[in-house]
Amino acid sequence: xxxxxxxxxxxxxxxxxxxxxxxxxxxxxxxxxxxxxxxxxxxxxxxxxxxxxxxxxxxxxxxxxxxxxxxxxxxxxxxxxxxxxxxxxxxxxxxxxxxxxxxxxxxxxxxxxxxxxxxxxxxxxxxxxxxxxxxxxxxxxxxxxxxxxxxxxxxxxxx
Amino acid sequence: xxxxxxxxxxxxxxxxxxxxxxxxxxxxxxxxxxxxxxxxxxxxxxxxxxxxxxxxxxxxxxxxxxxxxxxxxxxxxxxxxxxxxxxxxxxxxxxxxxxxxxxxxxxxxxxxxxxxxxxxxxxxxxxxxxxxxxxxxxxxxxxxxxxxxxxxxxxxxxxxxxxxxxxxxxxxxxxxxxxxxxxxxxxxxxxxxxxxxxxxxxxxxxxxxxxxxxxxxxxxxxxxxxxxxxxxxxxxxxxxxxxxxxxxxxxxxxxxxxxxxxxxxxxxxxxxxxxxxxxxxxxxxxxxxxxxxxxxxxxxxxxxxxxxxxxxxxxxxxxxxxxxxxxxxxxxxxxxxxxxxxxxxxxxxxxxxxxxxxxxxxxxxxxxxxxxxxxxxxxxxxxxxxxxxxxxxxxxxxxxxxxxxxxxxxxxxxxxxxxxxxxxxxxxxxxxxxxxxxxxxxxxxxxxxxxxxxxxxxxxxxxxxxxxxxxxxxxxxxxxxxxxxxxxxxxxxxxxxxxxxxxxxxxxxxxxxxxxxxxxxxxxxxxxxxxxxxxxxxxxxxxxxxxxxxxxxxxxxxxxxxxxxxxxxxxxxxxxxxxxxxxxxxxxxxxxxxxxxxxxx
Numbered sequence: 001x002x003x004x005x006x007x008x009x010x011x012x013x014x015x016x017x018x019x020x021x022x023x024x025x026x027x028x029x030x031x032x033x034x035x036x037x038x039x040x041x042x043x044x045x046x047x048x049x050x051x052x053x054x055x056x057x058x059x060x061x062x063x064x065x066x067x068x069x070x071x072x073x074x075x076x077x078x079x080x081x082x083x084x085x086x087x088x089x090x091x092x093x094x095x096x097x098x099x100x101x102x103x104x105x106x107x108x109x110x111x112x113x114x115x116x117x118x119x120x121x122x123x124x125x126x127x128x129x130x131x132x133x134x135x136x137x138x139x140x141x142x143x144x145x146x147x148x149x150x151x152x153x154x155x156x157x158x159x
Numbered sequence: 160x161x162x163x164x165x166x167x168x169x170x171x172x173x174x175x176x177x178x179x180x181x182x183x184x185x186x187x188x189x190x191x192x193x194x195x196x197x198x199x200x201x202x203x204x205x206x207x208x209x210x211x212x213x214x215x216x217x218x219x220x221x222x223x224x225x226x227x228x229x230x231x232x233x234x235x236x237x238x239x240x241x242x243x244x245x246x247x248x249x250x251x252x253x254x255x256x257x258x259x260x261x262x263x264x265x266x267x268x269x270x271x272x273x274x275x276x277x278x279x280x281x282x283x284x285x286x287x288x289x290x291x292x293x294x295x296x297x298x299x300x301x302x303x304x305x306x307x308x309x310x311x312x313x314x315x316x317x318x319x320x321x322x323x324x325x326x327x328x329x330x331x332x333x334x335x336x337x338x339x340x341x342x343x344x345x346x347x348x349x350x351x352x353x354x355x356x357x358x359x360x361x362x363x364x365x366x367x368x369x370x371x372x373x374x375x376x377x378x379x380x381x382x383x384x385x386x387x388x389x390x391x392x393x394x395x396x397x398x399x400x401x402x403x404x405x406x407x408x409x410x411x412x413x414x415x416x417x418x419x420x421x422x423x424x425x426x427x428x429x430x431x432x433x434x435x436x437x438x439x440x441x442x443x444x445x446x447x448x449x450x451x452x453x454x455x456x457x458x459x460x461x462x463x464x465x466x467x468x469x470x471x472x473x474x475x476x477x478x479x480x481x482x483x484x485x486x487x488x489x490x491x492x493x494x495x496x497x498x499x500x501x502x503x504x505x506x507x508x509x510x511x512x513x514x515x516x517x518x519x520x521x522x523x524x525x526x527x528x529x530x531x532x533x534x535x536x537x538x539x540x541x542x543x544x545x546x547x548x549x550x551x552x553x554x555x556x557x558x559x560x561x562x563x564x565x566x567x568x569x570x571x572x573x574x575x576x577x578x579x580x581x582x583x584x585x586x587x588x589x590x591x592x593x594x595x596x597x598x599x600x601x602x603x604x605x606x607x608x609x610x611x612x613x614x615x616x617x618x619x620x621x622x623x624x625x626x627x628x629x630x631x632x633x634x635x636x637x638x639x640x641x642x643x644x645x646x647x648x649x650x651x652x653x654x655x656x657x658x659x660x661x662x663x664x665x666x667x668x669x670x671x672x673x674x675x676x677x678x679x680x681x682x683x684x685x686x687x688x689x690x691x692x693x694x695x696x697x698x699x700x701x702x703x704x705x706x707x708x709x710x711x712x713x714x715x716x717x718x719x720x721x722x723x724x725x726x727x728x729x730x731x732x733x734x735x736x737x738x739x740x741x742x743x744x745x746x747x748x749x750x751x752x753x754x755x756x757x758x759x760x
Contacts, residue, residue, distance in 0.1 A: 013398075013453035015446035016257075020230040023367060024377070029161070030229045031264060031367025041257070043339065044468070046442040046457045125381075126230060128388060128451035 001136035002077035005037070005052055005113075005121055008140035011131035012048035014041040021126035025116065034104065036113040037123045050131065052123075053100040053113040055079050061112070064095030069110070078117070081110045161369030163225030163672035164188060169267045169289055171282055173355055174215075174274035178282070178289040183268050188225070189675065190758065192649035193268070195251050196689040198222035198240035201271060202249065203692060208699035212244035212347075213329070213354040221262065221270040221320070221360065224651025225672050228263035228368040228449070231380025232387065232660060232668060233653035235260050235448035243346040244354075245331045245508070245562055246580045246605040248697045250346035253609070253648055254320075255447030256338035258362065261318035265364030276356035281321075283313055284362045294358035299324060301501040302336040305359055314363040321359030322349040323503030328552035329353055330560035332508035336500055340455075340470035341447065344505045346582060346604050371674025379667040383660055387451050390659030392621065397454040397655065398444055402474035403433025405586070405614075410482075412618050412627070413721030414591035416584065417482045418536045419514040420577045420712055423588045424721035427487030431477045440493055445470070452655055460497070462490035465543075472496040472506070475608070478586035479510025480546075483577075484517060485536030492539075495546045502550025508562055511583035513545050515563035515576055516555075524570045530555045574711045580605035580702060589713045589728045591721075592617050594625070594633045596728035600707045601637065601737055603693035609654055611640035621658055630729050634736035642686030649689060688757040691741075691749050695759065704747030707734060 019035035037052035069085035101112040237259030243250030279294040326333035326349035333349030370376040410428035446453035520534040548556025563576035582605025589596030594613030742753035754760035
């Protein structure tokens with residue numbers, strides 16, 4: 001199975017360590033505006049939501065690219081921008097419904113999460129609360145199902 | 160390749176409505192680290208210490224450190240440095256949240272605000288574009304409203320630091336609130352901002368911070384992260400219960416000042432504890448930017464009498480609006496804490512000032528007619544009402560807005576103000592914890608817990624357990640803690656990390672980001688240098704060493720209750736030792752030799 005960054009919002013503390021780790025790793029500077037993962041803080045609702053590219057099975061960005069610069073690796077599932085082929089036309093930017101691929105003025109190329117290629121994702125490595133996990137299985141989803149199942153169990157009483 | 164600095168400061172002249180970019184003095188940045196140290200260096204060079212804190216010649220400096228905006232050790236802090244209108248000493252207040260990092264990402268390391276605007280203005284920074292714009296429509300608004308209005312008209316992702324009505328009304332202990340709930344809280348830095356007619360600073364920064372040694376920095380940060388997560392205080396206690404974890408611990412130690420320090424224990428402490436906050440109004444915990452501890456309390460009030468939401472209260476606030484006012488009504492404390500954030504007031508000073516007023520009432524020195532209501536210890540409705548009146552500048556609230564020293568002094572009993580150099584104590588009794596008494600007496604910004612937190616060794620046993628009643632060696636401990644704190648504050652690191660990391664870790668991070676090769680000892684010398692520079696500012700400001708003392712109550716009224724019953728502060732025995740350890744003469748004046756070794760003379 002293919003691995004993905006699994007996100008559990010209830011564990012997030014809104015520290016943006018993921019944004020810092022991502023931008024430092026990929027851009028060489030601590031610059032949240034250049035991060036490929038976004039940690040949004042909704043203080044009024046006491047909610048912290050993290051979003052990043054989900055490496056779509058049928059990626060809009062890939063289909064939109066007129067230069068064939070975006071590829072989805074069959075084995076890993078990672079959707080990658082080939083900077084040698086990318087001409088910076090930004091068609092992919094408008095195609096992605098999630099805003100998870102952007103244009104970087106300093107490179108003149110499209111930029112998106114590639115799960116740090118062959119390395120362990122840097123954002124996951126620096127997440128202090130393990131709100132981010134890198135796994136094949138959607139563990140946060142499994143946790144939610146289990147929580148629901150336990151509630152059902154407790155409601156059954158003794159037969 | 161960068162080095163943690165952009166090498167730029169923004170000078171804002173309110174007289175001329177001008178914003179100019181200047182090169183940062185990198186020699187000073189090396190000698191004074193950044194943040195607190197570097198900003199104080201600028202203050203001492205540019206402002207006459209004897210100047211009127213609320214006059215046109217005082218300056219207000221917003222300073223990041225070289226580590227602000229990076230990861231590893233809760234590196235999201237900045238400091239506001241100016242001359243304090245509460246104490247007359249140097250003021251230096253620290254805050255986290257998201258604003259400090261955003262300022263750094265704008266490309267400026269520091270902002271120096273000078274002069275006074277003819278009409279209310281706010282400062283808008285979008286990367287390297289800075290301009291002063293009209294704030295007439297924001298004047299009178301709470302910090303919450305101000306931030307929303309600015310984000311709506313400037314940029315949805317802007318980060319805002321602003322004053323509330325208290326800063327405008329010249330409450331002596333107004334703070335500067337950023338990100339709605341984080342405060343550069345103490346010593347009236349917001350009062351200075353209000354005196355300059357500057358309502359807010361709003362920043363949108365899309366740049367970044369670079370490190371001289373990226374791999375070295377990453378390695379040091381990984382190691383630091385691990386240490387913070389594995390330590391019981393920063394990895395478990397603070398995330399679960401926040402600073403409020405201390406209510407029960409300090410009460411059990413007999414060191415929780417109650418009813419304006421008339422007692423050292425509070426029989427209803429459990430009702431205002433961190434544990435109780437978890438059971439009642441806590442929604443979740445949160446971190447500031449780059450923080451791995453997450454001590455912040457996101458709370459929501461669901462009480463029949465009060466509503467609201469926000470962050471906090473912190474331990475100090477649970478004490479100041481709670482125990483020292485004899486109050487155990489958690490909902491009222493949370494509400495008053497929100498009001499302090501919205502109006503922009505220091506919770507420690509206002510709570511302590513209300514407690515002082517309560518004692519004046521208890522003694523018949525102020526009357527019900529004067530206050531407009533009875534003011535008995537334990538009356539939570541009166542406390543909430545007074546906090547609101549103070550923020551609005553109404554009635555007796557105007558007197559509370561003076562702080563406890565000026566209030567008590569106006570009734571001829573300044574000794575009833577639980578303060579040093581006119582700034583109120585935080586939540587630890589200086590009799591029960593001898594080192595804290597020494598720290599209060601010698602802190603460069605008046606009574607304060609975050610200049611040399613000896614509670615850590617004396618109560619928590621970190622880095623080693625000391626007897627809180629012992630006085631031998633406390634002077635050296637106080638100096639060491641004060642110097643380390645000066646270093647940490649200057650770096651841009653949160654002080655709370657120092658429960659689990661020490662100077663070696665901070666040094667590693669600093670060296671990797673700046674490319675310097677300083678030893679731990681050199682870093683400690685920098686802390687000592689910063690401390691002495693602050694001391695010199697205060698001496699020139701006319702703050703005599705005679706003010707290195709404590710209120711009569713702490714020096715001569717034995718604690719009447721609890722495990723520390725019968726003790727008084729032994730400050731007179733510790734102070735000469737402290738001066739000596741500092742390398743100062745017997746009068747408390749830094750010697751020329753000492754200043755020469757620090758490069759200050």
